[in-house]
Amino acid sequence: MYAVVVSGGKQFKVSEGDVIEVEKLDGAVGDKVELQVLMTVDGDTVVAGGDVKATVSGEILSHNKAKKIVVFKYKAKKNERKKQGHRQPFTRVKIAKIG
Secondary structure, eight states: OEEEEEEEEEEEEEETEEEEEOOOOOSSSTTTEEEEEEEEEEETTEEGGGGOOEEEEEEEEEEEEEEOOEEEEETTTTTEEEEEEOOEEEEEEEEEEOO
């Protein structure tokens, strides 16, 4: 059985025991979280939309930041340059139960 959940505007296909990295969530390490379910699949049975009654619960494993990306903007022939770095924060969540 697996489910498609949404968190931070992104969709993830998850099964029990999976570890996913989602946009940063409020909560401390060890807290339980509930994720919004869009669709569930159990063998040949597919349930989607407003018919979904399942819930997906998980546990926050850690908070971290992704690798740094460099944002470099410039205007040609104007000697105008701007260099910035960015590290996106994320939360690592372990899927405990789909039910």
